[in-house]
Amino acid sequence: MKKYNFSEIEEKWQKKWEEAEIYRAKFRSEKKKFYVLEMFPYTSAQIHMGHVRNYTIGDVIARYKVMKGYNVLHPIGYDAFGLPAENAAIKHKVDPKEWTYNNISTIRRQLKKLGLSYCWEREVITCTPEYYRWNQFFFIEFFKRGLVYKKKSPANWCPSCQTVLANEQVVDGKCWRCGSIVEQKELSQWFIKITDYAEKLLDFSGIKNWPERVILMQKNWIGKSTGCEIVFHLVEINQPIKVFTTRADTLFGVTFLAISPYHPVVSEIIKKSPYKEEVKKFVEKVRKTSLSVEDVLKTEKEGIDTGISAINPANGEKVPVWIGNYVLMEYGTGAVMGVPAHDQRDFEFAKKYNLPVKIVIKNPEWEKIPEEIEAAYEGEGIMVNSGIFDGLESNKGKEEVCKWLERKRKGKEAVYYKLRDWCISRQRYWGTPIPVVYCEKCGIVPVKEEDLPVKLPEKIEITGKGKSPLENVEEFVKCKCPECGRDARRETDTMDTFVDSSWYFLRYASGDTENKPFDKKEVNYWMPVDQYIGGIEHAILHLLYSRFFVKALKDMGYVDFDEPFENLLCQGMVIKDGAKMSKSKGNVVDPEEMIEKYGVDTLRLFILFAAPPELDLEWSEKGIEGCWRFLNRVWNLNQKISEYKSSGNGNDKKLEILIHKTVKGVSEDIEKGFHFNTAIAKMMEFTNAITKMINEKNVSEIKLKEVWSKFIKLLYPFAPHISEELWEMAGNKNFLFFEKWPEFKEEILTEEKVTIVIQVNGKVRGKIEVPPGLKEEEVFNLILKDEKIARWIEGKEIVKKIFVPDKILNIVVK
């Protein structure tokens, strides 16, 4: 008997598939399409098990959908710009481009080894001028419509390296390379106005099936809150100041105002404050401290009395104005009303500085208003000490106070979002140059469309010192103003790589990309992506930015749909010994080694079988051996079947039911939630059962061969190489890829016999084999003859019987 020689088989079919170009996607408007997409790999390293899992899931779906008759698009590309290339350049003196392309060729070779059904002709590499040119094009389109703008914003700055650091390069508030304390430095940076789309991004009605948690995470990230904008009056400065609150019902409990050290009015306050020096010192101190997340949390609430006072518009009361380090400038109005009795932060602040606590909402659990409280009461209640609003429910009070203020022109209803504009400036080399020119006369001028792309200069020196590597490239910086033609300077910031990944899926979906970002007609045909697959780590940024891009492009008339990804599957991590695979833990399993040892089909099968896609997958060498054994059994069974001779046909019907059951099970497992693990289990059950039947020699060879060829088709999306080989061995000349997925008939599934479970008082007391479709009475009469069951009913009063046809009979006795 010939042994299962996986390496020979896999090499053979990968070559044949490539030669026949079977995966090339074609635009065919009359055919129903299916777009399967996996998040493209970052070109910083080799392929790891996480990628194998991601791409295998996509590949099964793609192959299955083709067999189901869809016109499938299944592309791949490389996320090729970004920091790692530049870091490698600094560390090992290699050219970022060379480094990136080396990695790409490794990754491409690995992907091909995995036997994935990609349309390679559509490969996208984001660091090519052919691609990033369109990043620049869209930037300018956005610019024209006021969707990009420049503003000062703090950036992480390492004073020793003299460079800007990305958030991930700041470790414990220190520079990852030299360990100096990272400072915040105000830099003028480019922003995309994603906040204009906050409301549209909160609308998920165009999405069919995303994990609930991803939608939730996006909603929280956007963070819409409806409340009231209230105008206080600053007495000594004689100007108004706005605060935002979601609890206008607590307005009468305000005992101070707290404003952010970054608030524009601070300079005015310093001028008028009786404690000028102290206030100035405090503000400077706060502004110096690092803004990293951990630090902010650790920082204790601190503030300083400015000596300035404000008038509460509700009751004309004068309250002190403080500057507080806990007031964010980036959210709301940069100033908050302090209500210690009903806000825990304000409470802590008030306790620390001995500010009064005034209760204006009565907790229903209180019998009377307490003299003192130990914590703020943030719940609902009845309004007290609130003038005309006394006795009103706080819930209603929120709106009533707001309306009342509106009539007095001292406030209005307002909506605020946590979402901030998207900073796309990177003071880095390896990215898309921002296509803008600075002219002394004309100011900020976008590069003309016909002059795109603004090419990234090659072979430049990257030291990691100084602001941006591009600033030192004279030929790049020096240019002419597109408007007036005078000497001008080029922008040296490059774009965030999230810009690249916000529309790559549109580029894939376009056959013709010669002189345009994509072909509208083709993109409208293929899009939206029917199934997107990737890691949960992109739940917010990448997915939100892509949604924004598509919505903005729709508004600009480039596309006709408004969601990029209709269905999303977030696959779990591949872990070993309970931890994510990583070099530092030394628990990495190299996919290529596994392919060498067991073959791709076995690797794919194991990775699909070991856990459902959305759960973490524990790597197990023993587990992969189990899948290896399964494929060998399939291989050996195939030989047995090809040599099988028998005239018996007693089990033909049973075999027919078995294959229909398997087809149904596998199809449904794929359809509802991609339960590949149970689909594979069903195929294993099938082979176990068919083995027995072959040994019994009671099936006809015609039936056996017919059923077996259906099974090979089921196996194909999971283990395509071996399936294709078996298919050919059976004498077929065509590729399995173009075969129709087997169908099942429900009526064949009605078996000759069903097992009815007999329960007495809900406990299983027996089971009987009967022909299907028996009535309750018939079943009951049968069990009376069955001693084992009957003795549980004997001498008891039958209260009632519950009967589920062909399934269960439960007899309730007393």
Add this chain to the structure above:
RNA sequence: GCCGGGGUGGCGGAAUGGAAGACGCAACGGACUUAAAAUCCGUUGGGAGCUUGCUCCCGUGAGGGUUCGAGUCCCUCUCCCGGCACCA
């Protein structure tokens, strides 16, 4: 703190409110072999009983509830994982 998700054999994991533990791994027994590996055939949640292949009891984090019947639905608690977090 807030918001999600989840606790099922020795392990990975199955179970439209209807036989808990499919399938795989590990383990054990047997066949083949001089022997081992590989392969094939069995057994395998825990406990008790005897006539040794059958009977009964217990069992899905803990406690309660709904139901003829709960891993599944409801309530309380507990532990684990993930996200967010001075967002006014």
